[in-house]
Amino acid sequence: MSSSGPSYGERAEFSESDVCYRHPDRQSFTLCQRCGRTICGDCQIQSPVGVLCRDCVKQTSAGPKGAARVGRSARVAGRRFAALDAPVTMSIIAVSVVVFVLQLLSHYFGRDGVTSALWYSPTFSMADGLHEVAPGQLAGYPEGAFIEGEFQPWRMLTVMFTHSVGFLPHILFNMLALYMFGRNLEQMIGSMRFLALYVFAGLGGSLGVMFWGYADTMSLLGATVGASGAIFGVLAATVVAFRSMNVNVTSLIVLLAINIGIGFMPGMSISWQAHFGGMIVGAITMWIIVQTRGPRRKTQQIIWLVALAALLIALSFAYLVISPV
Template sequence: MTDRPDAGAFCYRHPDRQSYILCQRCGRTICPECQTPGAVGVFCPECMKEQRANAPRTKPAILTRLTGRGRPVVTYSIIGVTFVVFLLQLIPGLNVTQYLLFQPVYVSTFAFEPWRMLTSVFVHSTGFIFHVALNMYTLWIFGQLLESLLGRGRFLALYLISGLAGSVGVVWLAPPLTAVVGASGAIFGLMGAFLVIQRRLGGNMTQLLVLVGINLVIGFIPGTNIAWQAHVGGLVGGALMGLIFVETRNPRQRTLQTVLIVALTIVLLVLSLRYVFFPLA
């Protein structure tokens, strides 16, 4: 008998390591060291050994060798794309920032460019390099943790939906002409999801709560020019995503998990239409 808050949330091969990932075949919990990515999900060492024994011998694909087992490929890809976009923003005449930033007015009867709710996550202020640097450093920290816990597909969904939720927060809490750029909403979503998951796994949340609290307070300081509305929206959206992942972690609940994620996305999209339902004067 174990006194852990959730014995099923520990790797069956390493009982001292918490994990959120289950083997695609046998359903046992496995830590990042024990995971082998498959076409869908990951496999534990025993199931992978059995699969390889029954499969024809082939040379591993170049992409497989590059990505490696357990590597946070999605996290690194988002960071890479964000820095490429930042460099493009610096080229005069391209107007990348203007084409990708978000304002609530872009989902209204005056203009309808809803994709900006996501594209704004990949652009940052060019006059303050620490904006993109700090966001990507925070993503690097939380991305590695969450991508190994959730898997690549779930992590990507978490990041994008949190970014969408951040834009919805701007729609409802900021003036309609407020222009926002940056990944802060998505990153606050990662924090929100991690808070929920840590609570479920029984981990220590004190330091994370302090970090989230400090960042939220900074956004309310006059003159900082920070879109605290995106922080709040992203935090709430990420927490809801974390709750969905936690409550549907059983492999038999995969369909329910997908349905709930789609439902949350639809709700966010409907909420973003505030100025379509109630046009600006």
């Protein structure tokens, strides 16, 4: 039986077509795995799929393919972020750190412009214009005075991402507490519920500062920064969540009590009002989530959380109804 090719042990002979497509004077049996053209030793490039010619390598590494790889990398990065055990917690930490860096730069090069644009003072909950303070109502002004109001309610939320640039442990302690307790709570109740709880607690902290203005007129002039209200809300919510599962929360309650007590120490310049406001709202939010847990009560849970959000927003307009001065 005849064969068209050489038998085993015979030497193969080059034909006219067995020459490199780039170097016709060089004979070769090697073919490019992509285009099938014959290539000599100088034109061969090893790849994971075999030997390729130089033209095919250029085509696969340029143009739309390269852009597609960038797109795939972005999608992979997005999936990895979504796969984090607590994406909301990590995002809040990241935003807080970025804002703090901007605050530092503004502190040294911009007269604290970033901090003053984001902090909260009860005067930002008052109607625009001058408000007359009765004689003796404001310490140091026995004949009365005027307080300038500027209604900017969004500051009740932006203040959650600011921290004191003169006291580095402020942001370190807040972010450490958020990382330790926020991650666990987010995994327990889900990212969207945790985001709602954090925002509600932060707003509750600002409301605590605002409502104290009714009791102490001097506090109207004080500006606050920090995520402490929201952090205390997370801690209080953790207590409520663990208590609903019959977990011993004594150590966490002691931790809360110690931190509350620190706020009353002389010279600490800590807004205990924000701590109490955040704690109260955080505990209420978590109580709603616990009482309406389960797939059959999801609609009821949404209704109660929306109602709580509406109540908090309505309370933020309290100064427009009843002025503190």
